[in-house]
Amino acid sequence: MTTRTSAPRRVVPRRVEKETAATTVYHALKRDIVRGVLEPGHKLLIDQIAERYSAGTNPVREALNRLSSERLVDREDLRGFFVPPISLEDFRDIVHTRCWVEGKALEESIRNRTEAWEDAVILANHRLRNTPIHYFEHTEPGMPAPDNSIWEERHRIFHRALIANCGSRHLLRFAEELMLLSERYRFISMANTHPRRRSIEEHQAIVDAALAGETVRAVEALQGQYLLTLKIYEETMSDV
Template sequence: MNKIEKITAATSVYERLRQDILNGGLRPGQKLLIDFVSERYGAGLNPVREALNRLSSEGLVERKDQRGFFVPPVSIEGWRELVKTRCWLEGKALEESIRNGDQAWEERIVVSFHHFSRTPWKLSEQDTSTNPAWEERHRTFHLALIAACGSSILIGICKDLMDQAQRYRFISVASSHRHRNTLEEHRGITEAVLDRKTDLAVERLVEHYQTTLRHIEDQIQPAPKVRFDPTLLD
């Protein structure tokens, strides 16, 4: 295998493995044995190692000394910290984008919201997974909001946090959409942004994330242990 073929193989494994981690195809905490990954994606050992190391640097794979690679676990504490950090960073990025954004930025938001609003989040009522096109357009919309913040570093961090959030959303697709109108939540954010109402836009963005936090918390919160009471047998 020449150098170009090796890079192509490593990129292919990286992209496919990344998607399987994000959409729950590989369960949280699962050990990623080199041979298993190699067989699953039909790639050699070196491209697999390169892909795992790259994903490890992005936080989507956990590397443990002397133990190998693992899909990162999920936890209620991790989910809360993730949402809190997204609120901080994306709130600031949105604030700066509203300050700096021009007409082209506004048009980008309008177009991305339009595409998002026309895309069903499930392909059918029987489907238990999110429509991939919905995920992509949802991500595109949120990136459009912060595109004019003036910091590629901040945008890069926000992208990584979006990936982490996607993992948690896939834990309970049905729950995260039950009893809420996500389209109207995004519409409200869009209207506040286009009206240049910074405080309201940030408030609506944060509330949008907090609502998702509350819906998914119930799915990853361990059930309370019921203590046996012998007096109930009396």
């Protein structure tokens, strides 16, 4: 019996997971708002945004509407869309809420700890440790802002890994939102902030406590880091 050569099998993934224009704009806008490229308080003109991201007005409006429900853009009926203004008061609220939400999530993560979770935390921490941060100590006019996007990405992954085991989808969602809002303040104030050289040790302290099952110590270390960021921000604000 002759078996013919089998027809060419589909090797590519069954579904390419295509993104719609609205989603592309959504991610691009999100990124630019978080990174401070679009300045706080700035009005977001539909046509400008559409041209900027090479899209039509419909996808742009959809993206803006999504972001407005995440508090990454302000929306007012018949007045349009705006990059949310920043304020010390707002940042205080974000940090304190974040301390509480992530504190709770970390506590639960530790309570439910598994080997897989511990592995993920260790790995994320290891990767973060080995990613250099580029400070700009010599603030010369012509020098572009250093690109720390890899570090930023791994930093996010690290913090997500810590709380990923909490078991609550909704808590994780809130934490994610607060992380982004918080990150925006970090980016915006980056030019002024004192470089955080101790962050490696701080992260290690959290990991050590978490893996040892010392919930209170881990939560305090985590919150301490966030509160320190707030303190630095408050100081640089008063410098002005």
